[in-house]
Amino acid sequence: MNVEVLVIPDCPHSEPAAARVRQVLTELGLDDVEVSTRVITDQVQAERTGFTGSPTLLIDGHDPFTEPGRQAGLACRVYRTPDGFSGLPSPGQLRQALTSEPSQTRGDTRTGRVHEGKHGP
Numbered sequence: 001m002n003v004e005v006l007v008i009p010d011c012p013h014s015e016p017a018a019a020r021v022r023q024v025l026t027e028l029g030l031d032d033v034e035v036s037t038r039v040i041t042d043q044v045q046a047e048r049t050g051f052t053g054s055p056t057l058l059i060d061g062h063d064p065f066t067e068p069g070r071q072a073g074l075a076c077r078v079y080r081t082p083d084g085f086s087g088l089p090s091p092g093q094l095r096q097a098l099t100s101e102p103s104q105t106r107g108d109t110r111t112g113r114v115h116e117g118k119h120g121p
Helices: 014-027 043-049 091-099
Strands: 003-007 035-039 056-059 079-081 084-086 105-107 114-116
Touching: 003 014, 014 035, 014 091, 056 091
Parallel strands: 003 035
Antiparallel strands: 003 056, 079 084, 105 114
């Protein structure tokens, strides 16, 4: 599994997002999964990676929290959690995203195209 946290420069949620991901991975017994952080600095990078706000979490290149119709861009991101809106997904939401199988149809975060099948392209 590959987990990447995409952020804009000086994002106040950059460190908390990476820390929350690591915490949930540890709780799941997946301490060996590496979590990397990448700073997105321009619109071209945002569009290429499917970045829809900071922080964006990619699990094996897929954004499990993507919202249909949301445009790529350099902005802060707000997540809908059980406790209301937040700058980060809840630990429970992360746990679910990290343990669920990829959906049957998912969008490619690099191109925006939808791929059929359990494992994408």
